[in-house]
Amino acid sequence: MHNCCQPIYPVAGIRTIEHAVMPTAQPPLMERAGRASAEEAVRLMIDRPGPLLIACGPGNNGGDGFVMARHFMQAGREVVVAFASNPDQLPVDAHKAYTAWTDAGGQTLSDLPAPPPGGWALVVDALFGIGLRRPIEGRYADWIRSLNALPGPRMSIDVPSGLCADTGRVLGIAFEATHTVTFIALKPGQLTLDGPDHCGEIVLKRLDLDANGQLPAQGWEVCTKLFMHALHPRKLNTHKGNFGDAVIVGGAPGMCGAALLAGRAALRVGAGRVFVGLLDDRGPAVDQVQPELMIRRAEHALADGNAIAIGPGLGRDAAASALLERALHSSATLVLDADALNLLGSDPRLAQQAREREAPMVLTPHPGEAARLLGISTDEIQADRLKSALALARHFDSHVVLKGCGSFIARPDGQWRINRTGNPGMASAGMGDVLTGLLGGLLAQGLNMDDAVAAGVHLHGAAADLLLTRGIGPIGMGAAELPDAVRQILNQWVATPHPPGRGGPAHP
Ligand SMILES: NC(=O)C1=CN([C@@H]2O[C@H](COP(=O)(O)OP(=O)(O)OC[C@H]3O[C@@H](n4cnc5c(N)ncnc54)[C@H](OP(=O)(O)O)[C@@H]3O)[C@@H](O)[C@H]2O)[C@@H](O)CC1
Numbered sequence: 001m002h003n004c005c006q007p008i009y010p011v012a013g014i015r016t017i018e019h020a021v022m023p024t025a026q027p028p029l030m031e032r033a034g035r036a037s038a039e040e041a042v043r044l045m046i047d048r049p050g051p052l053l054i055a056c057g058p059g060n061n062g063g064d065g066f067v068m069a070r071h072f073m074q075a076g077r078e079v080v081v082a083f084a085s086n087p088d089q090l091p092v093d094a095h096k097a098y099t100a101w102t103d104a105g106g107q108t109l110s111d112l113p114a115p116p117p118g119g120w121a122l123v124v125d126a127l128f129g130i131g132l133r134r135p136i137e138g139r140y141a142d143w144i145r146s147l148n149a150l151p152g153p154r155m156s157i158d159v160p161s162g163l164c165a166d167t168g169r170v171l172g173i174a175f176e177a178t179h180t181v182t183f184i185a186l187k188p189g190q191l192t193l194d195g196p197d198h199c200g201e202i203v204l205k206r207l208d209l210d211a212n213g214q215l216p217a218q219g220w221e222v223c224t225k226l227f228m229h230a231l232h233p234r235k236l237n238t239h240k241g242n243f244g245d246a247v248i249v250g251g252a253p254g255m256c257g258a259a260l261l262a263g264r265a266a267l268r269v270g271a272g273r274v275f276v277g278l279l280d281d282r283g284p285a286v287d288q289v290q291p292e293l294m295i296r297r298a299e300h301a302l303a304d305g306n307a308i309a310i311g312p313g314l315g316r317d318a319a320a321s322a323l324l325e326r327a328l329h330s331s332a333t334l335v336l337d338a339d340a341l342n343l344l345g346s347d348p349r350l351a352q353q354a355r356e357r358e359a360p361m362v363l364t365p366h367p368g369e370a371a372r373l374l375g376i377s378t379d380e381i382q383a384d385r386l387k388s389a390l391a392l393a394r395h396f397d398s399h400v401v402l403k404g405c406g407s408f409i410a411r412p413d414g415q416w417r418i419n420r421t422g423n424p425g426m427a428s429a430g431m432g433d434v435l436t437g438l439l440g441g442l443l444a445q446g447l448n449m450d451d452a453v454a455a456g457v458h459l460h461g462a463a464a465d466l467l468l469t470r471g472i473g474p475i476g477m478g479a480a481e482l483p484d485a486v487r488q489i490l491n492q493w494v495a496t497p498h499p500p501g502r503g504g505p506a507h508p
């Protein structure tokens with residue numbers, strides 16, 4: 001669990017911070033970055049004798065690699081540096097680092113050497129960092145392919161080469177790191193899409209800079225500190241009326257399970273009463289697993305709650321559309337998911353009503369639903385998930401959760417968050433319905449939208465992570481298994497509101 005929130009900057013923000021501090025920074029930032037990388041490498045090489053291999057590229061990322069190499073050589077460790085570029089074309093700082101390396105007696109090889117008999121103690125990728133501008137091909141692609149095939153730990157400096165630091169897209173081919181040492185601040189591309197698969201464990205080295213002090217961040221990592229102030233231990237003198245009424249609307253024929261899953265999640269997150277409105281006339285009158293749920297016909301349920309979550313298994317027929325229209329005209333706080341989003345994407349009139357709605361609302365699309373809402377392809381959504389989430393939040397003037405690896409929370413004012421809990425066990429049917437129910441249940445209890453969305457998304461992933469520790473998944477993890485884990489985690493959080501975690505600045 002992360003209990004401190006880190007600011008996250010796209011490349012443009014990192015550049016702004018660098019330019020502000022570079023002229024006066026002593027020691028220079030590259031010296032700090034190279035030393036910090038060396039410190040981390042030492043940790044990874046405990047009990048691993050033998051030389052380390054550092055592959056240096058044509059820019060300042062390569063410069064970090066030269067500084068790192070120098071530190072190891074001065075410490076008496078054997079280092080092999082591969083560098084295929086013209087040193088005279090290195091940028092100023094990297095050229096200084098190259099010269100310091102060769103002045104200290106270091107050499108470079110223009111091609112990757114064969115591994116020594118006992119293998120490399122560590123393979124370091126200092127080819128490209130935040131300056132990657134186009135897909136990698138030719139010699140560097142061959143290098144990355146060879147490096148990825150080597151056994152043992154693999155460390156990337158700043159960003160795995162080939163990974164777009166802004167979007168998490170692989171441009172051509174990307175280094176598959178087991179560890180990434182990143183500088184100044186986290187970057188969005190490390191935390192979403194293909195970023196987590198390529199970064200491995202991420203270690204942040206701030207280089208003694210206060211990024212948020214230099215440039216107030218728009219984006220933050222979701223952590224418990226963001227929302228714990230809104231979750232309180234229960235007083236003794238309480239009753240169900242203190243914890244709100246959540247309404248789930250959905251469950252067309254063949255899809256009742258989706259609405260029930262959402263209802264169960266709303267109960268387990270603490271809603272006082274949960275009503276499930278089903279469209280299917282022949283749907284169950286009672287949920288045998290969770291008989292606490294009050295099941296009724298969808299059109300009768302809408303009036304019951306202060307928070308309405310509409311969409312799970314809703315379908316897209318005229319009855320579904322009419323229910324959505326009624327929900328949009330209600331004064332309840334709304335969660336829109338699944339077919340509610342598909343209806344908005346296909347009916348401009350409903351979309352207009354959603355845009356004009358004044359009461360708080362959150363949309364929780366997966367990439368396919370987001371694509372329908374914006375009238376573009378799923379690939380275009382995934383090409384820049386942050387940009388897509390922010391565009392949706394602006395368009396609908398509401399909070400948006402763009403689900404997927406590294407779910408983004410976007411606000412209409414351009415602020416955003418990214419969540420790091422969760423695991424691939426969640427790539428299964430019904431997980432989105434559970435999130436919808438969690439949000440409905442938290443909003444019914446009176447949490448404001450910022451707190452409810454951050455808490456719901458974080459809790460959703462943390463519950464799946466708890467199941468993983470019990471050997472449940474990732475393969476075969478079921479959405480119905482999540483609500484009980486949600487209850488366990490939430491009660492732990494409330495009992496211990498400030499669990500120990502990494503150090504670092506608190507979110508303001
Ligand atoms: N600035 C600072 O103060 C600090 C920076 N730091 C470090 O610097 C890194 C950023 O350095 P950077 O800006 O030099 O970019 P970097 O990632 O080395 O790549 C640029 C080079 O790659 C080339 N190139 C790009 N794409 C390519 C491709 N597909 N295939 C082939 N070539 C390609 C590009 O060539 P060009 O596009 O100009 O032709 C250029 O030569 C940052 O991640 C951190 O590690 C730290 O020391 C802290 C202080």
Ligand SMILES: [K+]
Pocket residue numbers: 061125126127128129156157158159160161
């Ligand atoms: K790199």
